[in-house]
Amino acid sequence: MEVTTDELRMLIKEGKKLGLTEDFFFKGMLLVSKAKVLTQKDVDRLDNMTNRKIDIKMTEETDSLVSPKVKKAMNHEILNHLKNHIYYNKLKDDKRDEVGRIIDNLFPHSDYPSYALQHIYGFSKKLYTHSIHVAIIALIIDLTWQKEHNNGLIDSMRLENILFGALLHDVGYLTIDKKYWAGKRMDKDFQDPNLRSHPSRGYELLIRDQGKHCFNPEVLNIVHHHEERVDQSGFPTGLSETKIGSSSQIVGLANEFEHLLNNELTYSVSYLEMCRYFMSRKSAYNKNCLDILCEEFKGLD
Numbered sequence: 001m002e003v004t005t006d007e008l009r010m011l012i013k014e015g016k017k018l019g020l021t022e023d024f025f026f027k028g029m030l031l032v033s034k035a036k037v038l039t040q041k042d043v044d045r046l047d048n049m050t051n052r053k054i055d056i057k058m059t060e061e062t063d064s065l066v067s068p069k070v071k072k073a074m075n076h077e078i079l080n081h082l083k084n085h086i087y088y089n090k091l092k093d094d095k096r097d098e099v100g101r102i103i104d105n106l107f108p109h110s111d112y113p114s115y116a117l118q119h120i121y122g123f124s125k126k127l128y129t130h131s132i133h134v135a136i137i138a139l140i141i142d143l144t145w146q147k148e149h150n151n152g153l154i155d156s157m158r159l160e161n162i163l164f165g166a167l168l169h170d171v172g173y174l175t176i177d178k179k180y181w182a183g184k185r186m187d188k189d190f191q192d193p194n195l196r197s198h199p200s201r202g203y204e205l206l207i208r209d210q211g212k213h214c215f216n217p218e219v220l221n222i223v224h225h226h227e228e229r230v231d232q233s234g235f236p237t238g239l240s241e242t243k244i245g246s247s248s249q250i251v252g253l254a255n256e257f258e259h260l261l262n263n264e265l266t267y268s269v270s271y272l273e274m275c276r277y278f279m280s281r282k283s284a285y286n287k288n289c290l291d292i293l294c295e296e297f298k299g300l301d
């Protein structure tokens with residue numbers, strides 16, 4: 001595909017691994033090889049030498065985290081979850097297309113979600129299923145949230161960050177004993193420091209690899225802040241509403257909703273029960289996000 005140098009800078013900043021389709025020569029000298037994964041410095045060089053659009057391709061990452069076979073199987077598995085998801089199937093065509101496109105786009109851009117989900121699956125199938133359900137619910141809420149806040153426009157990058165962040169939101173559990181994840185959320189003691197630390201642990205896991213994977217700050221914030229609540233009752237920090245990004249608020253709400261449905265997205269919880277549950281905790285959530293959730297999922301009955 002052909003892009004301007006500004007577009008190329010943006011793509012690299014987003015963590016895309018890109019290369020040139022042809023070697024770039026200047027006065028007979030090889031300036032940038034097509035075998036190289038492009039950096040911002042390369043773009044600066046190209047910028048000085050050409051005004052034309054640049055033909056680029058996704059690179060084959062030599063230090064791939066996950067084998068192409070596993071990645072393909074994982075991708076297939078996630079798409080299967082998506083296609084069999086009752087709420088996804090209830091979406092109107094345009095929303096369903098948008099969600100499908102975001103899912104399709106995420107995995108070719110980054111090895112990390114497949115890599116992390118593979119480990120989450122090995123740790124607990126229940127946590128793996130939970131992570132995928134939360135991601136789908138969060139995308140559904142955000143599609144409406146964005147239409148209301150962006151003059152009807154959809155920012156695909158934001159949706160992709162929400163999908164990425166929601167899939168990995170509980171990755172911190174991988175660093176603590178399995179018993180903290182097992183069981184129902186309502187029976188857990190969230191004063192336990194191990195449980196309270198899982199968002200920070202997840203954040204630290206990602207930060208450790210930040211140099212290699214260039215995670216978008218929004219993805220990091222979602223993992224770190226998905227248990228924060230707007231009335232400062234959340235953890236690990238007890239942030240106030242203005243300090244919790246809207247993407248993190250949406251993933252936090254989707255997380256709670258998924259737990260409410262007892263990890264089985266069936267109709268076992270009625271719409272009335274869901275509303276009662278959230279009304280009793282309404283100060284913990286952004287009102288607009290809560291209204292969208294109630295509206296989007298009123299088909300529970």
Ligand SMILES: [Fe+2]
Nearest residue numbers: 169170226227
């Ligand atoms: Fe969590």
